[in-house]
Amino acid sequence: MKPEKDNTFCYYPFTQLALKEWQSSHGILSASPCCNAIRPETPDPLNIKSTLSKEKMLPNDIFHSNQMDEIREYMLAGKRHDACTTCWKIENDGGKSYRLFSRPPTAELGFDDFDENNPKLQSIDFGFGENCNLRCRMCMPGLSNKLSHDYKFFVDNNIDTENISGWDWKTDQHAPVPTKFYLNTKDNSHNQVEFFDTGEQWQDILKNIHNLRAIKATGGETTLTSGFKEFLDTAIKTKACEKIFLEFHTNATKFTNTLIDKLFHFPACRMNFSIDSVGKNYEYIRYPMKFETLESSINNLFSKLTLQKYSSTKKTIKLQIVLVSVFSIYNAHYLYDLYNWWKKNIRSQVKKSSLYIDKLWPDDKFTSVKFLGKKQKLEILDILYKIQNESIVDVDNIIKHVEAELDKKIIDNDRKNMLKEITAFDKSRNQNYRDFLHPSIIEYLETPIEA
Numbered sequence: 001m002k003p004e005k006d007n008t009f010c011y012y013p014f015t016q017l018a019l020k021e022w023q024s025s026h027g028i029l030s031a032s033p034c035c036n037a038i039r040p041e042t043p044d045p046l047n048i049k050s051t052l053s054k055e056k057m058l059p060n061d062i063f064h065s066n067q068m069d070e071i072r073e074y075m076l077a078g079k080r081h082d083a084c085t086t087c088w089k090i091e092n093d094g095g096k097s098y099r100l101f102s103r104p105p106t107a108e109l110g111f112d113d114f115d116e117n118n119p120k121l122q123s124i125d126f127g128f129g130e131n132c133n134l135r136c137r138m139c140m141p142g143l144s145n146k147l148s149h150d151y152k153f154f155v156d157n158n159i160d161t162e163n164i165s166g167w168d169w170k171t172d173q174h175a176p177v178p179t180k181f182y183l184n185t186k187d188n189s190h191n192q193v194e195f196f197d198t199g200e201q202w203q204d205i206l207k208n209i210h211n212l213r214a215i216k217a218t219g220g221e222t223t224l225t226s227g228f229k230e231f232l233d234t235a236i237k238t239k240a241c242e243k244i245f246l247e248f249h250t251n252a253t254k255f256t257n258t259l260i261d262k263l264f265h266f267p268a269c270r271m272n273f274s275i276d277s278v279g280k281n282y283e284y285i286r287y288p289m290k291f292e293t294l295e296s297s298i299n300n301l302f303s304k305l306t307l308q309k310y311s312s313t314k315k316t317i318k319l320q321i322v323l324v325s326v327f328s329i330y331n332a333h334y335l336y337d338l339y340n341w342w343k344k345n346i347r348s349q350v351k352k353s354s355l356y357i358d359k360l361w362p363d364d365k366f367t368s369v370k371f372l373g374k375k376q377k378l379e380i381l382d383i384l385y386k387i388q389n390e391s392i393v394d395v396d397n398i399i400k401h402v403e404a405e406l407d408k409k410i411i412d413n414d415r416k417n418m419l420k421e422i423t424a425f426d427k428s429r430n431q432n433y434r435d436f437l438h439p440s441i442i443e444y445l446e447t448p449i450e451a
Helices: 049-054 059-063 066-076 082-092 145-156 169-173 180-187 200-207 226-238 257-263 279-285 291-309 332-347 374-389 396-404 412-429 439-445
Strands: 016-019 123-127 214-218 245-250 268-274 318-327 352-359
Touching (some): 059 200, 123 226, 145 180, 145 412, 200 226, 226 257, 257 291, 279 291, 332 352, 374 396, 412 439
Parallel strands (some): 214 245, 245 268, 268 318, 318 352
């Protein structure tokens, strides 16, 4: 059986767990068949959080739980399970859902040992914690510990962040239980990593590493997280790496010789590069990284790939690179520049490479393109049409997203809120948006909208 529009089948519940939410000294806080199942409207698709809060279930026990068994039974019977609501909504709207792209974990390794009648935990989608080296403007403190410096700056300097998603420290302060981010500004622990645990559940994964055929990993910056490093080292030491497909998200700024050498122990790897723009516009979004440092890191990766290709050791790796750009008012006018940079610097080096423009999440953030004026949206659509016409990158979903918001009524409060979010971060980083943003965005920010 394969995932098709006329069935309800998906490979993920038969092969994978997404363990994206951990807590230091407590362990796994949530679990799902895939990361896409967890959304604000479906925070606990397996209805298992209360159980996990009371007992530290081992990953294989979660995989064979009654909840997972029920999802598999539904799929084989052609029924839609509520845990997979995310995909059903996409399909109801006529789109291609995540399940339709699911594959057996061994597919990238060149063979298929999948049996729907014998589900096995072969793949884990990890969240390895919030350790990061960047303070990206569209990110959140829970995903990068470095962003806690901004949060602390807002608190210490009484900066207005009311209603800014993830940053409203005054609301956090007066919550029945103040959030950890607010509390950390008081005890100066805003550099710590709290969202990963190396206890018995993690040790059980390492103990059974030979049963895995694929892992997916996110951070923070994945390559800097202790869990990712330990997984690589354990897989290499035990030689389990020889049968594991490796996939991870990275900001691509930390390709050291040591890391690159470890990657060569795996037969196949997909890297998702998080890069939103080029030049100084990139530097504004992904503070405090310099664009030339990013390019140097990527060039080091490709130079080692070239050297390895002709070396006597004959180590090879099937490499795929997906460049992922988060679509926002910050970078929308520079997407064609990013597209050309990708073609020249990545697509020319790696046979299997693609560019994906992802929607901003949550989409009601003040820096969403939908809160721009019609003039700016039309300019952005022209850029997206230009990319679309070259038929290399699929930008249909983003185009539809902008077209759907084209006639949205914009009020001056939308502009003010956008400016508030932008300038709050300008203050914490000693920057000025006029030095980095497109002139049309600057014009919009500085022109009051008449009622």
